[in-house]
Amino acid sequence: MSRNAIDAAGDHSADEILRFTGVSMRYGRGPEVLSDVSLSLPRGSFHFVTGPSGAGKSSLLKLIYLAARPSGGSVRLFGEDVAAMPAHELPRTRRRIGVVFQDLLLLDHLSAFDNTALPLRIAGHKPSEYRNDVAELLTWVGLGARMEALPPTLAGGEKQRLAIARAVVNRPEILLADEPTGNVDHEMALRIYRLFVELNRLGTTIIIATHDQDLVARSARPVLHLDKGRLRPLPPQGPMAPEAAG
Amino acid sequence: MSEPFDPARWRPASFLPEEDARDPALLFVVAVLCFLACLTALGVIAGNRAAQDWASQLTGEATVIVRARGGETPDAAAARAAEALAGVPGVTEARALEKEKAYALIKPWLGDVADLDDLPVPRLVAVGLDRKAPATAAALDKALKGHGLDAVVDDHSVWIKDIRKAAGVVRWTAATLLLLIAGAAAAVIAFATRAGLAARRDVVEVLHLTGAEDAQIASLFELRFARVAAISGAAGAAAAAALGAILRLMGGGQGITPALPIAWIDLLAVLPCPVLAALVAAVAARVTARRLIKAL
Known part of the structure; x- marks a missing residue:
């Protein structure tokens, strides 16, 4: 869809943080992994992205955190057309987005503290400005006693929480999480979910790609369901369970 | 039992693993190049001095x-x-x-x-x-003829010309050699940067996706290789200065041979080597890293 068509679509609400209009995406000359995806997410919302493996969940998130470009259609992020964004603006836009990557992408040679502080250092903050905040955050995610630990020495759930701490330390406006509960037990999945709920309460827009149907069903959050690269919104699956409500 | 972690004493760690900066092969190659560059510089200085001395003697x-x-x-x-x-x-x-x-x-x-x-x-x-x-050959010739003498004046101008020409050739050859050595050092650093980026693609990717600018990421490699080159440059310069000192001691005031009279002050010529090596490495790493990051 052309930019004119997007402008014609009009209603870019001030509270809208993300809008996809007829977005398609392919890797190289391969088949389309996303086809004609259109969506609009309000600021402060909480969405799950579900679908079978290969449905395009990770690709959808990549488009949002600017790791890939659409092969068709338009992506508007924070009210700006990503395609029209100058190259030097992209890093600053990425700093407004926190990402919990599917494979976590923790840096094994850095301590938990250094991994968490990484986005703040990149943003140019001085250590004196954030070292206490980082320590508090690590304590909040239950890693207060493992601040000096290197990622290879952490358990699966600890790594997940460390990745989450790094994703939220810079107080992003959008938090994306790709299978954040994929390698943890049910109890840990609920604890992680509660973290996201808390962040959402503080105003962060949350988008979680997951296979965990049980968690989705318990949360009663809106679902963006992908199937073969096409988006199919689903209504909330059920009432929020007390333990999931946090 | 270890002491609890104190955030107040925390110092940011390097984004790139420290052990990557201790690649012995890279340190050795850059040090050898710097050694050769310093020896070339010392040779040019000594050769220039010899040529000047000879020309000066002949001019007088x-x-x-x-x-x-x-x-x-x-x-x-x-x-x-x-x-x-x-x-x-x-x-x-x-x-x-x-x-x-x-x-x-x-x-x-x-x-x-x-x-x-x-x-x-x-x-x-x-x-x-x-x-x-100095009096010219023509003036001497005129004076001799004025006194009715059958004489030929040799003012050594042919030899002086040849010596100056030879000194010029030595200077240009040395300048070419220095440029080639700098080029080789830049190529080695570019290769090492490419290898470093490939080996640390995980770090580059995380930094990139976390909002680091290309220049920020490139500067990590730039600083790292500048430091490696400065250390190697210092080692190469020290080795060349040591060799120069040995040559000076072996040959007394004339150096090892009158054709290459090394003076103690000449050894100062190796001092800029670590800085120049660091500059060449920084530029090579910056250009290579930025080009590769752009292609990510």
């Missing part, structure tokens, strides 16, 4: 060959020529060489001749010239 002298005419004896003609030349402005000294010295000069060609006095051996007059305002 001229030789006049005097042949006797008519009934005049060679010694008398030489004495008269010396007298005539002494009065020319720009001449500090004119001295007729004794016939024994003239004979000694031609002895290698004639061998032991029983009576050289029977041969018309020309006499030589050694002329000392004012180094600041």
Whole structure:
């Protein structure tokens, strides 16, 4: 869809943080992994992205955190057309987005503290400005006693929480999480979910790609369901369970 | 039991693993290149000094060959020529060489001749010239002709020209060598940067996706390789200076050979090496890293 068509679509609400209009995406000359995806997410919302493996969940998130470009259609992020964004603006836009990557992408040679502080250092903050905040955050995610630990020495759930701490330390406006509960037990999945709920309460827009149907069903959050690269919104699956409500 | 972690004492760790900066092969190659560059620089300085000394010696002298005419004896003609030349402005000294010295000069060609006095051996007059305002060959020739002398003036200009030409060739060759060495060092650093980026693609990817600008990521590699090159440059320069010092000690005031007279002060020429090596490495790493990051 052309930019004119997007402008014609009009209603870019001030509270809208993300809008996809007829977005398609392919890797190289391969088949389309996303086809004609259109969506609009309000600021402060909480969405799950579900679908079978290969449905395009990770690709959808990549488009949002600017790791890939659409092969068709338009992506508007924070009210700006990503395609029209100058190259030097992209890093600053990425700093407004926190990402919990599917494979976590923790840096094994850095301590938990250094991994968490990484986005703040990149943003140019001085250590004196954030070292206490980082320590508090690590304590909040239950890693207060493992601040000096290197990622290879952490358990699966600890790594997940460390990745989450790094994703939220810079107080992003959008938090994306790709299978954040994929390698943890049910109890840990609920604890992680509660973290996201808390962040959402503080105003962060949350988008979680997951296979965990049980968690989705318990949360009663809106679902963006992908199937073969096409988006199919689903209504909330059920009432929020007390333990999931946090 | 270890002490609890104190955030107040935390110091940010390097984004790139420290062990990557201790690649012995890279350190060795850059150090060898720096060593060769420093030796080239020392060689040029010493060669230049030798050329200047030779040219200076030749500039301050001229030789006049005097042949006797008519009934005049060679010694008398030489004495008269010396007298005539002494009065020319720009001449500090004119001295007729004794016939024994003239004979000694031609002895290698004639061998032991029983009576050289029977041969018309020309006499030589050694002329000392004012180094600041030397008399020209034309002025000397004019003075000799003015006194009716049959003489040929050799002001060594042909030799001086050749020496200056040779010194120029040495300088250009050295400059080319230094450029080639700098180019080789830049290529090695570019290769190492490419390898470093490939080996640390995980770090680059995380930094990139976390909002680091290309220049920020490139600067990590730039600083790292500049530091490696500075360390290697210091090692190479120290080795070259040590070799220079040994050559100086072995040859006394003239260096190992009069053709390459190294002075102690020449050893200071190696000082800029670590800085220059770091600069070359920083530029090479920056250009390579930025190009590769852009392609991510």
